Amino acid sequence: MTSERITEWVPAWPNGTPTAASTSVSQGQRSIIEATVLDTFDRRLFRRGQVCVLQRTGKGRGELQLWAAGAARARRSAIWASTAMPRFAWDLDDTDLRSELTPLIDVRALLPQCRLRRAFLTIPDFPEAVPDGVRLFRVRSTWIPETGRPRLLAERLAVCWDAPDDKLGRHFVNELLERGLIAPITEDIWQAALAAAGRLPPAEASGSYPGLAPELRTDVAARRVLAALFDLLTTNESGIVGAVDSEFLHDFRVAVRRSRVVLGQLKGAFPERSVARHVRDLAWLGEITGPVRDLDVYLLHFEDLQQQLPSELREDLVPLRTLLAREAAAAHAALVRSLGSSRYRRFKAEWPQWLARGAPRRPTAPNALAPIASVAGRRIWTLYRRVAKAAGTVDETTPSERIHELRKSCKKLRYLLEVVQPFHAKDRMRRPIKALKLLQDHLGAFQDAEVQREYLRGWFAQLRQDGEISSPTLLAVGMLFGRFEQLQAARRAEIPEALRHFARKEERARFKTLFKEQPTAAVGTTGRTHRAPARTEKEGETE
Numbered sequence: 001m002t003s004e005r006i007t008e009w010v011p012a013w014p015n016g017t018p019t020a021a022s023t024s025v026s027q028g029q030r031s032i033i034e035a036t037v038l039d040t041f042d043r044r045l046f047r048r049g050q051v052c053v054l055q056r057t058g059k060g061r062g063e064l065q066l067w068a069a070g071a072a073r074a075r076r077s078a079i080w081a082s083t084a085m086p087r088f089a090w091d092l093d094d095t096d097l098r099s100e101l102t103p104l105i106d107v108r109a110l111l112p113q114c115r116l117r118r119a120f121l122t123i124p125d126f127p128e129a130v131p132d133g134v135r136l137f138r139v140r141s142t143w144i145p146e147t148g149r150p151r152l153l154a155e156r157l158a159v160c161w162d163a164p165d166d167k168l169g170r171h172f173v174n175e176l177l178e179r180g181l182i183a184p185i186t187e188d189i190w191q192a193a194l195a196a197a198g199r200l201p202p203a204e205a206s207g208s209y210p211g212l213a214p215e216l217r218t219d220v221a222a223r224r225v226l227a228a229l230f231d232l233l234t235t236n237e238s239g240i241v242g243a244v245d246s247e248f249l250h251d252f253r254v255a256v257r258r259s260r261v262v263l264g265q266l267k268g269a270f271p272e273r274s275v276a277r278h279v280r281d282l283a284w285l286g287e288i289t290g291p292v293r294d295l296d297v298y299l300l301h302f303e304d305l306q307q308q309l310p311s312e313l314r315e316d317l318v319p320l321r322t323l324l325a326r327e328a329a330a331a332h333a334a335l336v337r338s339l340g341s342s343r344y345r346r347f348k349a350e351w352p353q354w355l356a357r358g359a360p361r362r363p364t365a366p367n368a369l370a371p372i373a374s375v376a377g378r379r380i381w382t383l384y385r386r387v388a389k390a391a392g393t394v395d396e397t398t399p400s401e402r403i404h405e406l407r408k409s410c411k412k413l414r415y416l417l418e419v420v421q422p423f424h425a426k427d428r429m430r431r432p433i434k435a436l437k438l439l440q441d442h443l444g445a446f447q448d449a450e451v452q453r454e455y456l457r458g459w460f461a462q463l464r465q466d467g468e469i470s471s472p473t474l475l476a477v478g479m480l481f482g483r484f485e486q487l488q489a490a491r492r493a494e495i496p497e498a499l500r501h502f503a504r505k506e507e508r509a510r511f512k513t514l515f516k517e518q519p520t521a522a523v524g525t526t527g528r529t530h531r532a533p534a535r536t537e538k539e540g541e542t543e
Contacts, residue, residue, distance in 0.1 A: 031120040031137075033057055036085070037190050040108035041239060041248070043201040048104060051190040054080060064092070066100055070188050076100045086110055088245070107300055109245035114197035115144040116189070120158060128181060133165035134172050141189055143196045153192055157182055214373030214423040218269045220359050221372035225262050225419060227355045229255045234348065241336050246296040253293060256285045261415040265379050268367030278354065281347045288338045294455070295328035308483045309476055316472040317480070323459060376420050377515040383413040384511045387439070388503035394496055396489075400450055403495065407443040410436060424514060432510050435502055442491065442498040449488035456481045 038052040039045045045052055051067040053074075064086060065074035078094030086092065087109045089101040120137040130136055137158040143151045159176075161169030176182045187195075194200050209225045216224075233255040239248030260282045263275055298305070302321050306314040338344060360368075367375050387409050394403065414436055421429050460477045463469045501507075 031057070033118045033120070035116040035118055037113045037116075037193060037199075038086070038110040039113050040105050041111060041244070042108070044105050044108060046194070046201055050104060051188075052101070052110060053190065054085065064094075064097065066097060067188075067190065069191065085112060107245060108247050111244070113199045114193045116153075116193050117142045117144055117150070118189075123157075128176065128179070131168055131172055133161055134169055135160045139189075141193070143193055145197065151196055153189075153196060156185065156189070208418045208421065212372065212419070212422065214420075215371045217359065217369050218266055218372045218375045219363060219365065219368040222262055222266050222269045223355050223357075223359075226259055227352070229259045229262075230352055230355065233259075237339065241339060243332060246293075246300060249289060249293055249296065253286065253289050256282055256289070257411070258415050258418075260286070261412050262419070265383075265412055265416055266367070266372075266375055267379075268365050268370075269375070270365050270368070274354075278347075278351055281343070281351070284343070285347075288335055291331045292328065292335050294451070295324055295331055298324050298455070299328060305480060309479055313472060313476040313479065316470065316476040319463065319469055319473045320459060320477060323462060373420060373423050376416050380413060380416050380420065381511060381515040383409055383416070384508075384515070387413065387499075388508060391496075391499040391503035394499055396492060398492075400446075403443060403446060403492075407440070407447055410440050410443060414440065420515075428510075428514065432507070432514065435507050439498050439502045442494050446488060446491040446495060449484045449491055452484040453481060453488065456484065 033055050034057075035053050035055045038054060046069075049069045051069060053065045053067065054062060055065065056062045062080035062082070063077055064080040065077040067074050076094075076097045078092065078097045080086065088107070089098055089105055092098040092101065119140045119142075121140070123136045123138055126136055137160065139156045139158045141153045141156075143153060145151070159169065159173055159182075161172075173182070177184070191200070209228050211224050212221055233252055236248040236252040236255070239245070240252060260279070263270075263279055263282070299321070302317075302324070305320075306317050309317065363369060387406060390406055394406070414433075417429070417433055417436070421433075456477060460474065460481065463477060464474060
């Protein structure tokens with residue numbers, strides 16, 4: 001089944017019209033195959049030139065295949081006996097296919113993108129002699145929409161042969177090409193089906209926030225960024241409610257955090273009273289989504305937790321997973337209730353209305369008319385100096401709270417860099433961003449270890465009160481707590497050197513050249529020149 005090679009071509013003899021694909025077929029007069037193209041919500045497979053297809057014959061036999069776009073046959077395939085659709089890479093029993101899919105989709109769920117019914121019909125009147133070992137089929141593919149009438153796609157010719165006949169099959173195809181009886185295709189059937197279903201993802205935007213320009217006035221630019229983030233937030237809402245996969249919540253939280261940074265760091269873009277309520281709502285969204293995300297991460301990486309323990313204690317940690325799953329279900333139910341609350345509905349109604357307001361000709365906010373590149377650049381320079389100043393002052397005795405604040409400053413710096421990144425040449429931005437990511441990795445590892453410890457402390461207390469929990473389980477959780485205590489200490493020891501690296505002269509010079517305030521003409525509708533007032537590090541800000 002998996003050794004058969006099928007190459008599809010546009011038939012060039014009378015009554016032939018184009019179509020797309022490849023699959024295993026029977027040698028009967030007519031074979032029907034149902035095919036469902038699968039991909040993640042963010043189209044990770046398609047964007048990486050891969051296609052995942054679940055195919056079933058009329059007898060119900062299923063085969064899950066992974067294709068490279070435009071290939072003549074699947075790279076990997078495995079029997080799929082379940083009547084349900086595959087969801088996650090870890091659900092697959094076939095180790096080879098699982099190992100191929102895991103780095104491609106990570107923790108995202110596979111979702112049906114489109115469905116095809118494919119009829120393979122033998123060709124009794126082909127104008128050329130067909131050698132033994134080679135079979136020809138007309139392939140008629142029909143896209144089956146969820147609602148509405150099916151749509152017949154263009155027909156193709158399938159030239160099939162088994163692996164031992166590969167040389168023979170290739171030679172026959174070359175002869176048909178030379179005689180003009182077939183023509184190559186530029187689009188495989190899976191891409192044609194996705195196009196028919198309207199499921200091809202849009203082209204990647206050149207920047208994180210399209211429509212921005214360095215000279216754009218800050219209040220207009222900020223609204224555009226916030227509108228794009230609001231779209232990201234609402235796009236992921238249904239996936240959270242439906243518990244499709246954990247990345248919907250992750251992307252939702254990223255949109256919330258970035259929105260808070262834009263409002264908090266682009267000070268003077270708007271009158272504070274006009275955004276105060278929205279700032280509170282965004283903070284609330286961050287609070288109600290935090291517990292679910294933390295528990296999601298624990299459950300996704302539970303096997304990693306087990307690996308921290310001696311092999312004889314790993315199974316004793318299973319009761320902890322039961323507790324996590326129970327708490328995660330309760331936290332998710334509470335989050336769904338919050339997303340259905342009147343407060344959230346009001347936020348979704350009022351926030352886009354505020355974002356859609358036109359820019360005032362004479363704004364009262366001091367930085368509204370200043371170019372976004374100038375305002376964001378000065379703020380980036382201020383944040384860089386704040387972080388770099390910590391070099392030489394952070395050591396083993398530094399309170400965790402200060403390191404946490406340092407990490408928050410790095411996050412704000414990172415989000416602002418994403419906003420202005422399209423304003424600069426890629427080679428100039430690469431080094432500063434790389435240096436910041438390295439520092440964030442060290443600060444994040446320390447913070448993660450501390451969070452792990454606090455959670456484990458609480459879970460140990462809960463398990464200890466349960467009379468059915470065994471002593472080995474309590475021992476396993478206690479050992480895990482000690483492991484993260486050691487890990488946090490080790491990560492703390494790495495932070496001073498990471499800070500010194502980030503604050504070194506070369507890095508400071510890069511940030512200073514790129515972002516320290518330069519004289520910039522204002523952008524406004526009044527025609528007057530504007531220089532935004534300097535801001536100090538002591539100003540209040542919203543995370």
